[in-house]
Amino acid sequence: MDLNMNVDAPHSMGTTIIGVTYDGGVVLGADSRTSTGMYVANRASDKITQLTDNVYVCRSGSAADSQIVSDYVRYFLHQHTIQLGQPATVKVAANLIRLLSYNNKNMLQTGLIVGGWDKYEGGKIYGVPLGGTLVEQPFTIGGSGSSYLYGFFDQAWKEGMTKDEAEQLVVKAVSLAIARDGASGGVVRTVIINSEGVTRNFYPGDKLPLWHEELEPQNSLLDILNAPSPEPMNI
Amino acid sequence: MNFMASKQPENSLLGPESDSQRTLYPYVTGTSVVALKYKDGILMAADMGGSYGSTLRYKNVERMKAIGKHSLLGASGEISDFQEILRYLDELILYDNMWDDGNSLGPKEVHNYLTRVMYNRRNKFNPLWNSLVLGGIKNGQKYLGTVSMIGVNFEDNHVATGFGNHLARPILRQEWHENLSFEDGVRLLEKCMRVLLYRDRSAINKLQIAKITEEGMTISQPYSLKTYWEFSAFENPTQGAVGSW
Numbered sequence: 001m002d003l004n005m006n007v008d009a010p011h012s013m014g015t016t017i018i019g020v021t022y023d024g025g026v027v028l029g030a031d032s033r034t035s036t037g038m039y040v041a042n043r044a045s046d047k048i049t050q051l052t053d054n055v056y057v058c059r060s061g062s063a064a065d066s067q068i069v070s071d072y073v074r075y076f077l078h079q080h081t082i083q084l085g086q087p088a089t090v091k092v093a094a095n096l097i098r099l100l101s102y103n104n105k106n107m108l109q110t111g112l113i114v115g116g117w118d119k120y121e122g123g124k125i126y127g128v129p130l131g132g133t134l135v136e137q138p139f140t141i142g143g144s145g146s147s148y149l150y151g152f153f154d155q156a157w158k159e160g161m162t163k164d165e166a167e168q169l170v171v172k173a174v175s176l177a178i179a180r181d182g183a184s185g186g187v188v189r190t191v192i193i194n195s196e197g198v199t200r201n202f203y204p205g206d207k208l209p210l211w212h213e214e215l216e217p218q219n220s221l222l223d224i225l226n227a228p229s230p231e232p233m234n235i
Numbered sequence: 236m237n238f239m240a241s242k243q244p245e246n247s248l249l250g251p252e253s254d255s256q257r258t259l260y261p262y263v264t265g266t267s268v269v270a271l272k273y274k275d276g277i278l279m280a281a282d283m284g285g286s287y288g289s290t291l292r293y294k295n296v297e298r299m300k301a302i303g304k305h306s307l308l309g310a311s312g313e314i315s316d317f318q319e320i321l322r323y324l325d326e327l328i329l330y331d332n333m334w335d336d337g338n339s340l341g342p343k344e345v346h347n348y349l350t351r352v353m354y355n356r357r358n359k360f361n362p363l364w365n366s367l368v369l370g371g372i373k374n375g376q377k378y379l380g381t382v383s384m385i386g387v388n389f390e391d392n393h394v395a396t397g398f399g400n401h402l403a404r405p406i407l408r409q410e411w412h413e414n415l416s417f418e419d420g421v422r423l424l425e426k427c428m429r430v431l432l433y434r435d436r437s438a439i440n441k442l443q444i445a446k447i448t449e450e451g452m453t454i455s456q457p458y459s460l461k462t463y464w465e466f467s468a469f470e471n472p473t474q475g476a477v478g479s480w
Contacts, residue, residue, distance in 0.1 A: 133262070
């Protein structure tokens, strides 16, 4: 046990973040672990942050950097919406994120996934990794936990999923990443954005499926010991 | 209390640089671009990969774009810097069009502009981390040039960036000739791209070939190349020396 745990290390969101389009909108998903070194500073963080009514961003990497970038972009988008007279498009939000990420690339360490719905292009997902590249994709993954999901998505992703299929895919994926990535954990949060609006969902750790070598959680050993013995078989 | 390490280097010769931006290392990168002159203009090939270190992360990146009416730009290196260069060129072409004088920037002029941009950034120790290939044709004159992140620039009948320099250029030196037909040009480029696919770790099997002629620019749909693995030496590499590797 490391008694010299660096509790003052910069807060980093190890993270697993995912953005997926479906026929009619987008589903954003994320885990909820924020760590400083080995310590989990926040086990229930909300990494899916609102930029406007119709555009949200998934944050990964440095917690401070991703928060400040989101705050600036929210501020710019608010002004832009007032001047435009109608809701901002997902593309504009993504480009603002890109502008800050690219122009401050030497100082920032944050990977972001912008997702939302607008009346012109429908549901769209944009990835803005380290360096400030802007990539529009039907789905994208990010954060340290995403390393474990490339193969999964190569196999499981399909064009034209329904809202429920897309959300189930995202929950399954984040849950798989949490199983293997020490920097990801906690609960799975999803945000679904479409023409009708925004829906937030919450999947607590104990409601997620169990994977290889994971056991059903128990209240106590005593419950197992005191469990009734199996019925004798009738041959 | 452990303060987050300052990003300012300790070197006291440099002045205050809280605003300065220098690209220290690339993040999302594209690999080789190969191009050659043929009978009607320029042919250029590049795969659609955007690597993130050793991970083949993005597989739908278009690394070749039309510039104005007469030019075609292909880029390898940091994709975000390539996207920024496209913005600079957008502005350049826009201002050129606004003159509305019937003249338009040709490939030679665009290449020169890019050279100046790349070299001046290099002098400020803040390079755009790209190797660029600029090809085009204007008034029957074919042009094919290249610029690197340190400003090295030249023009030739065939050029390549990155791994292409080592693997494609020798092939082109042997097999390129004046007045290649479109079919021969495409086959030659595909030969180069196949070798790159075998031997470049960051290559992916999804490429596009772009063509620019006096009529305009077209870029092919993404497609994959067949590869050959059925050599007996591949199936049984240790036949001649059992127990070897």
